[in-house]
Amino acid sequence: MTVTLDPPVTTEAPQRDARDVVRRARQAPIRHRRRLVAGLVLAVVGAFAARVLLGDYTVTIPDFVRILGGEQIPGATYIVMESKLPRAVLSVLVGLAFGIGGAIFQTTLRNPLASPDIVGVSLGASAAAVSAIALAGWTGWSVSLAAVVGAVGVALAVRMVAGDHGGFRLVLAGIGLAAAMQSVIQYVFTRVDEWDVQLVLRWLTGSVNGVDWPTIGLLAVVLGALLPATAWAARSLEVTELGDDTARGLGLGRGRTDLLMLLGVLLVAVGVAAAGPVAFVAFLSGPIARALNGGRTTLLAAGLVGAVIVLAGDHAGAYAFADLNLPVGVVTGAFGAPFLLWLLARGPLNGHRGRRAA
Amino acid sequence: MTATATPLTAAATTARLEASALTLGYTDTAVVRDLDLQVPHGKVTVIVGANACGKSTLLRGLARLLRPRSGSVLLDGEAIHRLPTKQVARTLGLLPQNPIAPEGVTVTDLVGRGRHPHHGAFGRWTHEDEEAVAEALTLTDTLGLADRVVDELSGGQRQRVWIAMALAQGTDLLLLDEPTTYLDVAHQVEMLDLLAELNARRGTTIVMVLHDLNLSARYADHLVALHTGRIVAEGTPREVVTEDVVRTVFGLDNRVIEDPVSHTPLVIPVGRHGCRQAPPATKENR
Numbered sequence: 001m002t003v004t005l006d007p008p009v010t011t012e013a014p015q016r017d018a019r020d021v022v023r024r025a026r027q028a029p030i031r032h033r034r035r036l037v038a039g040l041v042l043a044v045v046g047a048f049a050a051r052v053l054l055g056d057y058t059v060t061i062p063d064f065v066r067i068l069g070g071e072q073i074p075g076a077t078y079i080v081m082e083s084k085l086p087r088a089v090l091s092v093l094v095g096l097a098f099g100i101g102g103a104i105f106q107t108t109l110r111n112p113l114a115s116p117d118i119v120g121v122s123l124g125a126s127a128a129a130v131s132a133i134a135l136a137g138w139t140g141w142s143v144s145l146a147a148v149v150g151a152v153g154v155a156l157a158v159r160m161v162a163g164d165h166g167g168f169r170l171v172l173a174g175i176g177l178a179a180a181m182q183s184v185i186q187y188v189f190t191r192v193d194e195w196d197v198q199l200v201l202r203w204l205t206g207s208v209n210g211v212d213w214p215t216i217g218l219l220a221v222v223l224g225a226l227l228p229a230t231a232w233a234a235r236s237l238e239v240t241e242l243g244d245d246t247a248r249g250l251g252l253g254r255g256r257t258d259l260l261m262l263l264g265v266l267l268v269a270v271g272v273a274a275a276g277p278v279a280f281v282a283f284l285s286g287p288i289a290r291a292l293n294g295g296r297t298t299l300l301a302a303g304l305v306g307a308v309i310v311l312a313g314d315h316a317g318a319y320a321f322a323d324l325n326l327p328v329g330v331v332t333g334a335f336g337a338p339f340l341l342w343l344l345a346r347g348p349l350n351g352h353r354g355r356r357a358a
Numbered sequence: 359m360t361a362t363a364t365p366l367t368a369a370a371t372t373a374r375l376e377a378s379a380l381t382l383g384y385t386d387t388a389v390v391r392d393l394d395l396q397v398p399h400g401k402v403t404v405i406v407g408a409n410a411c412g413k414s415t416l417l418r419g420l421a422r423l424l425r426p427r428s429g430s431v432l433l434d435g436e437a438i439h440r441l442p443t444k445q446v447a448r449t450l451g452l453l454p455q456n457p458i459a460p461e462g463v464t465v466t467d468l469v470g471r472g473r474h475p476h477h478g479a480f481g482r483w484t485h486e487d488e489e490a491v492a493e494a495l496t497l498t499d500t501l502g503l504a505d506r507v508v509d510e511l512s513g514g515q516r517q518r519v520w521i522a523m524a525l526a527q528g529t530d531l532l533l534l535d536e537p538t539t540y541l542d543v544a545h546q547v548e549m550l551d552l553l554a555e556l557n558a559r560r561g562t563t564i565v566m567v568l569h570d571l572n573l574s575a576r577y578a579d580h581l582v583a584l585h586t587g588r589i590v591a592e593g594t595p596r597e598v599v600t601e602d603v604v605r606t607v608f609g610l611d612n613r614v615i616e617d618p619v620s621h622t623p624l625v626i627p628v629g630r631h632g633c634r635q636a637p638p639a640t641k642e643n644r
Binding site: 018028029232238243249296297 | 444529
């Protein structure tokens with residue numbers, strides 16, 4: 001073999017220039033993402049303020065501060081502390097949990113349809129939680145635990161049926177299991193004495209209505225542990241995204257990916273335990289955040305988008321229709337369904353943009 | 359040389375990567391059978407063979423992507439499947455056949471991901487990482503593309519970027535599965551020139567699967583011909599690329615002449631329609 005060599009180009013000056021180029025090129029997407037996250041934080045704060053202060057009963061900001069300070073303002077204190085504020089806080093928490101959990105699924109499995117609310121993981125958590133509450137009379141921690149068991153159970157079952165393929169087999173197996181879980185939930189309702197429409201809607205499509213502070217506090221504590229762990233584990237995602245072979249060639253063990261998926265399942269499960277399987281939030285947040293981030297994956301932005309969706313959905317459900325107080329899941333479901341159809345019409349089921357390199 | 363395996367003598371070159379009695383397979387069928395191979399250190403080794411002869415499987419096995427059914431792959435004398443995968447990734451790089459460029463990812467971002475095996479549990483981006491990426495971009499002549507989105511590049515550019523990612527990994531051994539597929543002939547030559555220069559400049563040991571026999575003969579120091587999961591012939595291109603071997607491996611009637619440019623063997627397929635045009639009248643075929 002003959003090789004013609006160019007004179008080596010590794011002199012000191014060009015090398016330093018090259019490093020500058022690399023530094024600048026590396027910063028650009030990071031800066032874009034930072035601006036996006038800052039913008040989304042503002043959007044969450046705005047939607048949160050609107051949810052708490054506006055509506056049928058407008059609360060002024062000074063009044064709101066006084067209420068938080070413990071002052072009793074007739075009417076206002078009760079509405080804010082027992083209805084508006086808990087709903088808004090819960091919306092943010094479950095939005096974060098579903099948005100991040102969903103984006104983990106979609107990115108790891110490289111398929112926007114493989115989100116936990118489509119492949120049955122959310123409904124699995126819901127079925128287990130509602131069974132625990134209605135049939136066994138559990139409350140608090142144990143309900144979350146049941147939801148986790150249900151979600152992990154469905155996730156493992158889907159994986160067993162679909163094997164290692166993240167494509168249409170996984171989605172089909174998941175849709176099948178989702179239907180099965182839905183029938184479990186409906187069966188549970190036939191076994192309880194009080195037939196309550198709000199309760200049915202909560203565990204079938206999700207609602208942030210009527211949740212007490214201890215449940216919200218519990219969710220906040222659990223997320224406080226899960227989110228940092230997710231941030232740590234998600235660092236492997238930039239390698240996972242390159243495909244199985246490349247990821248393993250770069251020394252990514254199977255365990256890291258499994259750990260991240262488990263965290264995704266847990267995030268969704270604890271969210272469901274508190275608010276039910278709020279329809280399509282996990283499914284919508286990731287692709288929206290991705291589109292806003294120049295196509296690139298970002299879990300944090302997905303979580304923030306989720307929070308905005310739940311806040312806005314709950315707001316719209318409560319006030320958009322006079323005389324009608326729709327749970328948030330009905331609203332997000334109505335928006336999610338067309339999006340799902342659009343996604344199906346637009347691309348193949350097997351992974352998004354799994355383009356050949358060459 | 360005849361169409362039987364002539365194992366390279368261990369004395370000639372030391373092998374850091376070797377397969378010993380290696381059997382690989384997917385479900386029931388063994389695709390690679392009882393194979394011994396020593397990858398010559400600091401050389402370019404090319405694996406050739408017909409479709410489905412097990413060459414990609416062998417490469418995946420060498421890269422620890424497939425667990426051996428029996429036998430073993432040794433990296434520096436240790437069974438590669440028992441070594442921590444991240445440690446292996448600091449010595450051995452792999453460019454698979456179908457790497458996936460995530461949507462919207464920039465060239466620098468993608469190449470930087472090659473630094474993954476050098477990062478610890480809480481690894482931060484270091485000065486060293488920056489330097490490795492800068493060097494990889496320079497070597498592959500992709501520095502000008504640094505802030506471009508990979509999706510928008512041409513096939514040849516994209517493939518160079520993938521090579522840059524593998525280079526940023528900073529490994530002494532580089533395994534590539536058909537790095538020239540889907541490239542036109544000019545880009546194929548450009549890609550192989552790049553790899554040959556890497557081998558010459560950095561002493562990187564290269565093992566690749568290639569489709570094109572003639573380019574393989576031109577760029578390989580060591581050529582391995584595979585047929586139904588076994589090595590049929592191995593050695594220098596001049597030793598391996600003979601009419602007999604090509605007939606055995608590809609089942610193709612052929613002539614082998616000398617490549618007028620590189621003076622390596624050049625395979626001319628005969629086929630059933632070898633003469634669509636009337637040959638010029640010469641003494642030989644009159």
